[in-house]
Amino acid sequence: MPYSLFKQRIIVTGLILGLLLASIEQTVVTTAMPTIVKELGGLSVYSWVFSIYMLTSTASMPLYGKLADVYGRKTMYIIGMLLFLAGSVLCGLSTGMTGLIVSRGIQGIGAGALMPIAFTIMADLFPPEQRGKFMGSFSAVFTLASLLGPTVGGILVQYTHWSSVFYLNLPIGIPALLLIAFSLKERTGSEQRHVDWFGAITFTSAIVAVLLALVLGGEPHAGAAGSGWLSAPVIGLLSAGVLLLCLFLWMETKVKEPLIPLALFRHRLIASSSITGFLISAAMFGAIAYIPLYVQGVIGVSPSAAGYTLTPLMLASAITSTLCGRLMSKLSYRSILIPSFLLMAAGFCLLSRMTIETTMTQIVITLILTGLGMGAVFPVLGTAAQSAVEWNMRGVATSMSQFCRSIGGTIGVSVLGALLAARTASGLLQGGRSIPADQVQQYANPQLLLDAGARAALPQPILESLQLVFSDALQAVFAAGAVCVVLALAASLWMGNHRLVQPSSDKKSA
The missing domain is CATH 1.10.287 (Helix Hairpins)
Incomplete structure (x- = not known):
């Protein structure tokens, strides 16, 4: 159904609030977790607070996409938001780690709906020539949330109770829910469909x-x-x-x-954007996550400074994610992705050559280069997947696009984390250069480099040896990330000269 400009802006505002909510959640909680563990205990299950959220949100994405196509975007978006907010309240009320983990699982089930369906509603709301601009704007919101999250989380934990990081979701999520509930009007197809x-x-x-x-x-x-x-x-x-x-x-x-029509993957755009999204997410989330670890453990900056290391990357990404919206109306998807991946590959290659002599200025320049390449990638991939299908398949296509990225990031973090551990262990077994063989086990934990007190107590030759071992291991991680970027570049070539066009059923009322 057509909307007035005012109604469109109300709906977009609701979608942006929902995206902000889903994007900022992880970074805010990460900042608060040390305080939460201090009060609730359960250090042994620390990682499950994050893992359960990832498990439930990723697994539920494809189902939400199908249900949105059958029962309507609005209905499923509201259900997802209600589950997310209910999980947030339960997290804030938790008195033990078990309850917190269960509540985070409920939160994740709701979160699986927020991003995919938001992008689907946006595609229903605007004609193809305008979608690129809004996809870029939504990606900029994600970038902004990544920057604000640690700061907001730190302030809330310092000046209020840790539960406020979960209750913060209510003043953001409730307005988003109401704006979508009262502004979005849609009707599903008249034919009877099944799940x-x-x-x-x-x-x-x-x-x-x-x-x-x-x-x-x-x-x-x-x-x-x-x-x-x-x-x-x-x-x-x-x-x-x-x-x-x-x-x-x-x-x-x-x-x-x-649930997932396999014929979708016979379409060149769907198949290539899914593979490309998987590979680039593995590189981004699997390798970039270790940059703060590098500057703190190898270069020796403070934990607070390490937390803001990725700011240049995110700001550069926001610039190109905003610009790519205009480019998509003029260039093919491949024409935008190729230079983006080349910039990212150059950035990752430079990261893989960092040593203990690398300066923070050099790292900032490298991250800006990487971010300029990164910003356009996800808006282009998401738009390509949506434009390849008709209206009644758009929810499935969008959710599968998000799902492939999520799976890629999860596998990237796990596999590259295992590579880091293996290379670190191998370096230590070789004596760590200046580490006596009988002391290898004593210094086998890289956590020593991240603890300011333990780091200061290390003899200088041992400290330098550990830095070299850790640096060599992280170089391998960044090199593996560069390989993933090159493979993503190769996959993007399969897109051909497709560009943003309007499918025949795009004119169908949402």
Whole structure:
């Protein structure tokens, strides 16, 4: 249904608030977690506060996409927002880590709806020639949230109770919910449609099993005998995940209306944007996450300064994510992605050559270069996936695009984290250059470099050796990230000369 300019602005405001909510949540909680653990205890399950959120949000994305196509974007968006806000309240009321982890799981189930359906509503709301501009604006919101999150979280924890980081979601989420509820009017297709619930259960179970295996395999104890990647639980979960996924793929060829129509991936844009999104997310979330670790552990900056290391990257990303909206109406997707990936590849190559002599100025310049390449990537990939399908498949296409990125980031963090641990252990076993063989185990924990007191107590030759070992290991991580970027560049070439066009059914009323 057509909207007035005023009504469009109200809906966009609601969507932006929802995106801000979903984007800022993780960074705010990360800042607050040391204080939460101090009060609630449960350090041994610290990582599960983040892992459970990732598991539930990622696994629920494809289901929300299908349900949005069947029952309407508005209905599913409101359900997702209500679950997210309910989970936020329960997190704030938690009196133990078990309750907090369960509440974060509920939060994640709701979060799985917020981004994919927001982008789908945006695609319904605006014609193709305007979508690029708004995709870029939404990406800028994500960047802004990434910058504000640590600061907001730090202020709330310092001056209020830790529960306020969860209650903060209410004054943002409730207005977003009301704006969408009262402004968005839509009607679904008149034909009767069905949801493949058995396929949904099978697919969700498969994804949860695989993600759970990745989380368990990448935990710090991974080097111990009988644990980590070769442990029975991890191998069992991976095997179960693969079997369930094979069963799901077989069932999708038999049902009348599959949860994920496999024919979608016969379309060049859908297939190439999904593969590209997976690879670039693995590079970004898997390698860039270690930059603050590098500047704190190798170069030796303070923890507070390390927390703001990524600011140049995010600001540069915001610039190109805003500009790419205008470019999409004039250039093909591939024409925008190729220079973007070349800039990112150059940035990652420079990161892989950092040493203990690298200055913060050099790192800032490298991050700006990487960010300028990064900013246009996700808006282009999201727009490409949406423009490739008709209105009644847009929810599935958008959610699958988000899902591939989420899976890519999860696998990237796990695999590159394992690479970091392996390279660090290998460097230490070789004696760490100046570390006596009988003292290797004593200094085997890189955490020594991140603790100011422990770092100051280290003998200078030992400190330099640990810095070199840690630096060499992180160089391998950034080099692996560069390989992922190059592979993403190759995948993007498959897009051909497709550009932003209007499918015939785009004129259908939303």
